[in-house]
Amino acid sequence: MRKRVGIPLALGAYEYLPLWQTFFEELGAEVLVSQATTKEILDRGIEDTVSDACVPIKVFQGHVAELADKVDFLFIPRLVNVIDNKVFCPKFLGLPEMVKFTMSGLPQIIDVRVDLRQGRLRFLQQCHRISRLFTDKVGTFLRAMRRSLQQLRRFRRLLAQGLTFWEARRRLGRRQTRFTHRRSAEEAADHQLRIAVLGYPYAVYDPYINANLLKKVRRQEATVLTADMLSWRRLLPYSGGLRKDMFWTFSDRALRAGYYYLAKGLVDGVIHVTAFGCGPDSMVDKLLDLASLQHSTPYMTLMIDEHTGDAGVMTRVEAFCDMVRRRKEAG
Amino acid sequence: MARIGFAYMGTVPIVVKMLLEDLGHAVIVPEVPTAKTLSLGTKYAPEFACMPLKIVLGTYIEVLERGADTIVTTGGVGPCRAGQYAQIQEAILRELGYDFEMIVLEPPRCNILDFLGKIRRLNAARKSWLGVYRDIMKAWHKLKALDEVERLSHWVRPRELRRGTTTSVYRRCLEWLDRARTIEEIDAARERALSALRRVPIDESRDPLKVGIVGEIYVVVEPTANHNIEENLGHMGVQVERSIFMTGWTKENTVRDAEGMSHGEMIKRVASPYLPEMIGGHGQDSIGNTILYAKRGFDGVIQLAPFSCIPEIVARSILPRVSEDYDIPVLTFFLDEHSGEAGMITRLEAFVDLLERRRGARRGSLKAV
Ligand code: SF4
Numbered sequence: 001m002r003k004r005v006g007i008p009l010a011l012g013a014y015e016y017l018p019l020w021q022t023f024f025e026e027l028g029a030e031v032l033v034s035q036a037t038t039k040e041i042l043d044r045g046i047e048d049t050v051s052d053a054c055v056p057i058k059v060f061q062g063h064v065a066e067l068a069d070k071v072d073f074l075f076i077p078r079l080v081n082v083i084d085n086k087v088f089c090p091k092f093l094g095l096p097e098m099v100k101f102t103m104s105g106l107p108q109i110i111d112v113r114v115d116l117r118q119g120r121l122r123f124l125q126q127c128h129r130i131s132r133l134f135t136d137k138v139g140t141f142l143r144a145m146r147r148s149l150q151q152l153r154r155f156r157r158l159l160a161q162g163l164t165f166w167e168a169r170r171r172l173g174r175r176q177t178r179f180t181h182r183r184s185a186e187e188a189a190d191h192q193l194r195i196a197v198l199g200y201p202y203a204v205y206d207p208y209i210n211a212n213l214l215k216k217v218r219r220q221e222a223t224v225l226t227a228d229m230l231s232w233r234r235l236l237p238y239s240g241g242l243r244k245d246m247f248w249t250f251s252d253r254a255l256r257a258g259y260y261y262l263a264k265g266l267v268d269g270v271i272h273v274t275a276f277g278c279g280p281d282s283m284v285d286k287l288l289d290l291a292s293l294q295h296s297t298p299y300m301t302l303m304i305d306e307h308t309g310d311a312g313v314m315t316r317v318e319a320f321c322d323m324v325r326r327r328k329e330a331g
Numbered sequence: 332m333a334r335i336g337f338a339y340m341g342t343v344p345i346v347v348k349m350l351l352e353d354l355g356h357a358v359i360v361p362e363v364p365t366a367k368t369l370s371l372g373t374k375y376a377p378e379f380a381c382m383p384l385k386i387v388l389g390t391y392i393e394v395l396e397r398g399a400d401t402i403v404t405t406g407g408v409g410p411c412r413a414g415q416y417a418q419i420q421e422a423i424l425r426e427l428g429y430d431f432e433m434i435v436l437e438p439p440r441c442n443i444l445d446f447l448g449k450i451r452r453l454n455a456a457r458k459s460w461l462g463v464y465r466d467i468m469k470a471w472h473k474l475k476a477l478d479e480v481e482r483l484s485h486w487v488r489p490r491e492l493r494r495g496t497t498t499s500v501y502r503r504c505l506e507w508l509d510r511a512r513t514i515e516e517i518d519a520a521r522e523r524a525l526s527a528l529r530r531v532p533i534d535e536s537r538d539p540l541k542v543g544i545v546g547e548i549y550v551v552v553e554p555t556a557n558h559n560i561e562e563n564l565g566h567m568g569v570q571v572e573r574s575i576f577m578t579g580w581t582k583e584n585t586v587r588d589a590e591g592m593s594h595g596e597m598i599k600r601v602a603s604p605y606l607p608e609m610i611g612g613h614g615q616d617s618i619g620n621t622i623l624y625a626k627r628g629f630d631g632v633i634q635l636a637p638f639s640c641i642p643e644i645v646a647r648s649i650l651p652r653v654s655e656d657y658d659i660p661v662l663t664f665f666l667d668e669h670s671g672e673a674g675m676i677t678r679l680e681a682f683v684d685l686l687e688r689r690r691g692a693r694r695g696s697l698k699a700v
């Protein structure tokens with residue numbers, strides 16, 4: 001029987017799912033990705049998590065609970081560093097333990113430590129160790145590495161074309177991915193509003209916890225621009241004159257993306273999605289707010305929590321987009 | 332000559348004041364933070380900023396209002412927010428229209444030139460490097476004396492015969508140390524303070540409960556932030572031991588010290604089965620120190636953390652298991668601008684009750700054997 005690996009569709013998965021999934025599939029495992037967040041998932045997560053944790057962590061634990069009795073392994077990597085000197089939020093650093101010590105009845109956890117500062121070789125060794133849970137063949141392992149990285153690159157190319165996580169994932173699922181050229185931000189039709197929706201991928205792309213924000217914005221005849229649509233290389237120069245960058249990978253990216261879109265005049269409005277109880281976000285929010293003010297661009301913070309309501313978000317998005325549109329038409 | 336203000340934290344202002352004055356500055360000494368300070372900070376800081384940031388921001392506003400034109404603070408490196416405080420606070424204060432210079436001292440091992448450059452800028456008296464070095468060593472000396480005196484007060488307070496004596500003696504001790512300006516004076520003041528505390532009438536026979544305090548540095552060290560927890564516990568007859576002292580902390584974070592390292596390493600070693608990763612702030616230390624307290628036979632541990640403090644939330648998730656494995660009760664307080672002293676005292680009393688009952692039960696069963 002093939003071994004089953006569960007991947008909770010939360011937190012880092014919104015960034016790396018294609019990589020992880022392909023890796024385990026190529027190793028011959030059967031991969032079970034949890035379904036998109038639902039009320040039940042969140043409720044289960046709330047039960048298991050310390051009450052002071054942020055919503056995304058609760059969501060994560062909910063997904064873990066969802067998968068726990070269906071798989072042989074749970075993949076909960078410890079993301080430490082992937083770029084530059086940036087690290088992930090301390091909750092990512094302690095994620096495997098937060099799960100292990102608050103929940104019971106879990107299958108074996110695969111908790112590879114991803115820290116590219118230690119060099120690619122070290123990383124490769126660790127991946128190899130994981131692969132041995134499934135196969136002894138080095139060839140299979142190397143092929144899995146290659147293919148999964150390929151898949152990640154394709155995924156990122158799709159994002160760069162303006163697709164959301166879900167759209168890109170669907171497209172990847174097809175055997176032949178066509179890279180049809182979609183309108184990028186620069187080319188969006190004039191009558192369309194361009195709204196930057198910034199925040200962590202797991203807040204921006206989780207339609208349950210943000211009450212379908214992206215769809216709602218698009219329904220206002222607006223093009224959505226996210227931070228993931230910009231490659232790191234493009235973002236690098238946009239530090240906004242901070243004396244000290246954000247230490248955290250996702251915070252840093254959201255902030256740079258904001259500076260990028262604002263400085264290039266690519267957006268008519270900025271929505272910052274932030275999670276209740278998220279520490280790092282309070283910094284990002286303040287800085288984005290100040291930057292938008294400087295570029296006289298309307299700015300809205302949308303805080304998501306356990307009780308984010310559909311109607312409330314709708315009203316706020318409508319009002320915001322109306323305001324942005326009026327300002328755009330006025331001049 | 333600049334008029335310098337800085338943040339308030341425990342007994343640190345006494346030392347920073349002396350150092351800056353030695354370097355030739357007028358110093359606007361921050362007042363002890365009050366509820367007003369916190370509410371000032373809360374008003375202008377982002378809602379989810381951690382409480383230390385808010386208190387410190389409030390303090391900055393107060394010193395700027397009193398005429399400071401420069402603020403000195405320390406940076407720090409990730410992965411936690413403290414390193415970014417300065418930047419955010421500066422942005423907020425500028426937005427409020429204050430005109431000032433902000434000097435952020437990063438730990439010297441990050442960038443030694445930057446550090447020295449800033450020290451030079453702070454050296455208004457144009458002293459030689461040796462002179463500056465001596466001033467810094469003197470400040471360090473004073474900080475150590477302050478820590479020593481405070482430690483002793485933790486031992487005396489739960490044994491005092493008349494409630495409140497220790498606290499009032501301790502206040503005087505701080506004044507003596509504040510006034511001491513040379514190494515000799517500091518030594519004399521320390522001796523005087525230690526013997527004054529030793530003369531506080533105590534009940535020698537008492538065997539107070541022992542509670543260790545772990546958590547995030549600012550709320551552990553600054554009584555305003557933790558509702559005077561040490562004093563309150565002392566008055567309940569509990570001897571507290573704090574896991575973080577300024578000299579301990581600064582030591583490990585600035586220069587490598589054989590002894591300091593080994594304690595730090597010990598913490599890491601015992602913590603690693605529960606949390607192998609350094610997650611920033613004091614998350615891993617909270618776990619490691621809890622285990623060390625348990626091994627030393629403490630009756631309980633209290634974890635203090637600002638609301639939404641990330642590393643402490645991680646620690647909080649793991650501590651219940653530690654508490655179970657090592658059979659030591661752990662009580663956690665997440666503090667924010669809404670938490671009140673009365674509520675804390677109620678919970679503390681219940682906790683102390685529990686510890687007493689546990690101790691009674693343990694001793695009882697020993698006798699039975
Ligand atoms: S970055 Fe914020 S939302 Fe994400 S895990 Fe950390 S605290 Fe939670």
Ligand code: SF4
Pocket residue numbers: 279381382383411412413414547611612613637639640641642643
């Ligand atoms: S350790 Fe806690 S209080 Fe300190 S900066 Fe980090 S989140 Fe804030």
